[in-house]
Amino acid sequence: xxxxxxxxxxxxRLLITSQGTPVYxxxxxxxxxxxxxxKGQLSREAxxxxxxxxxxxxxxxxxxxxxxxxxxTSAVRDAAxxxxxxxxxxxxxGWDVEVLSGEDEARYSFFGALAALKGRAxxxxxxxxxxxxxxxxxxxxxASGKLLSGGSVQVGAVRMTERHVTGHPIDPAELVSMENEIxxxxxxxxxxxxxxVPRTLIAVGGTATTLAAMSLGLSDYDPDQIxxxxxxxxxxxxxxxxxxxxxxxxxxxxVGVPPGRADILPAGVGILRIxxxxxxxxxCIVSDGDLLxxxxxxx
Numbered sequence: 001x002x003x004x005x006x007x008x009x010x011x012x013r014l015l016i017t018s019q020g021t022p023v024y025x026x027x028x029x030x031x032x033x034x035x036x037x038x039k040g041q042l043s044r045e046a047x048x049x050x051x052x053x054x055x056x057x058x059x060x061x062x063x064x065x066x067x068x069x070x071x072x073t074s075a076v077r078d079a080a081x082x083x084x085x086x087x088x089x090x091x092x093x094g095w096d097v098e099v100l101s102g103e104d105e106a107r108y109s110f111f112g113a114l115a116a117l118k119g120r121a122x123x124x125x126x127x128x129x130x131x132x133x134x135x136x137x138x139x140x141x142x143a144s145g146k147l148l149s150g151g152s153v154q155v156g157a158v159r160m161t162e163r164h165v166t167g168h169p170i171d172p173a174e175l176v177s178m179e180n181e182i183x184x185x186x187x188x189x190x191x192x193x194x195x196x197v198p199r200t201l202i203a204v205g206g207t208a209t210t211l212a213a214m215s216l217g218l219s220d221y222d223p224d225q226i227x228x229x230x231x232x233x234x235x236x237x238x239x240x241x242x243x244x245x246x247x248x249x250x251x252x253x254x255v256g257v258p259p260g261r262a263d264i265l266p267a268g269v270g271i272l273r274i275x276x277x278x279x280x281x282x283x284c285i286v287s288d289g290d291l292l293x294x295x296x297x298x299x
Contacts (some may be wrong), residue, residue, distance in 0.1 A: 004295045007055060007097065009033030009075040009101060009133025010206065010264065012050060014057040015292040025059060028053040029260030037085075037159045041163035042079045049084075051092050058093055069268050069295055070095045073105050074134025074156060077136045102152025106130065106137035108294030112204045114145060115297050116227050116289020123199035128280060130290055131207045131271050133158035135258030138189055138275070140196045144148035148196050155185045157207060157268035168251075170244040172177060178263050182274050200283045203231070206261060207268030211239060213256030213288040221258070221290035232283045233276045240269045241246035254293070 001023070003016040010031055016024040030050040035043055061068050065212035070089070076082045077099050086097045100108070114122075118294040125148060137149030164178035212229045213221055243251060243266045251262035276284060 001064045001066040002296055003061045003064065003068035003069045004292050005054070005061075005070045006291055007032065007050065007054070007070065007072040007076060009036075009135075009156060009262070011133075012053045012057065013292060014068065015296070016059060016061060016066050017296060024060060026057060027258075028056065030167060031133075031158065031260075033078075033156075033158050035135065035162070036079050037162055040078070040080045042075065042081055042085050044275050047085050047088060050090060054089065054093055058095075064213055068095070070097050070245075071291070071295060072097050072099045073291070074102075074132055074154070074278055077101070078134065078154070095237075102135060102137060103150075105132075105135070105148060105291060106139045106150045106152050108291045108298065109137050109140040109204055110141060110147065110150070110294065111145060112289040112291055112294030112299050113204045113287040114143065114289070115123055115293045116223075116287045117202065117285070121123060121203075122285075125196050125198045126200045126202060127198035127203045128204060129208075129272070129284075130274050131203070131205045131268050131275075132156045134272055135159075136186070136275070138193055140198050141195050146281060149192055151189050152169065153185050153189050155271055157264040157271065158226045160267040160271065161264045165267065168248045168263065169246060172244075175244055175266075175270070177256055179270060179274065180256070183278070186271075186278055190275065194279060198279065201276065201279060201284040202287050203272060203284045204287050205268075206258075207265065207272055208284070209260055209288060210257060210265060211236065211269065211272070214239065214254060215256075217255050219255050226286055227288045229286050230283050231286060233273065233281065236269060236273045236276065240266065243269060
């Protein structure tokens with residue numbers, strides 16, 4: 001048995017595999033990155049909520065006899081007090097946390113996306129976009145796994161929501177402000193990606209998989225149906241236009257929207273639609289495989 005835990009900005013996730021096949025997965029929303037963009041610090045409340053979630057996931061991993069690789073991403077990477085959190089995890093759970101750089105996060109997401117889509121014909125070069133809570137990673141490479149270029153930008157669903165959204169439904173002026181910042185922050189990275197003329201775009205992460213579940217009408221999440229499904233730019237535009245007009249409660253009632261994501265979903269969708277626009281794509285393929293699978297594939 002092999003296991004990996006991702007301590008993200010919005011959630012903590014566990015994946016356990018046996019000979020490469022997933023046998024258990026779990027996700028708990030903790031919003032560790034709440035306020036990091038403004039204060040530069042992980043809050044005590046968010047750290048304790050995350051420790052509680054990790055304790056629960058440790059019990060699950062122990063049942064399978066799997067000692068997980070533990071990685072942290074944007075929120076921990078950006079926080080001035082990240083050392084305090086890392087020590088807290090060590091003291092409470094006995095785990096060493098590896099804080100991934102944005103570049104590493106982008107690479108692992110690339111490998112994980114391709115691993116989940118193994119066996120499918122993909123026009124090359126392939127670009128992979130991973131929209132997280134605090135950052136967005138994009139990498140371009142070959143379908144066989146050769147990396148060409150990419151990087152990470154501090155544009156994420158939690159970060160953009162906190163910076164621009166004050167209420168739900170969202171004020172149209174706030175959406176415009178958010179879109180302008182997303183565009184400004186992503187232009188440099190997407191221009192460098194476009195130099196390699198990618199022919200396939202794969203989207204991973206909670207925003208993409210939620211949109212896929214909504215599009216497929218899945219009340220219960222099914223990674224096999226998610227992986228390989230397609231989202232057109234027109235479909236993404238439609239979701240974006242509609243989501244901003246709804247309250248959090250109304251979004252939560254939509255089929256496919258998991259608990260804890262309704263408030264940040266418009267920002268995530270906004271990021272994805274702008275990535276497609278800047279890269280010149282009319283559609284993307286969604287993959288359930290991401291950072292977690294990528295880490296297991298490389299270690």
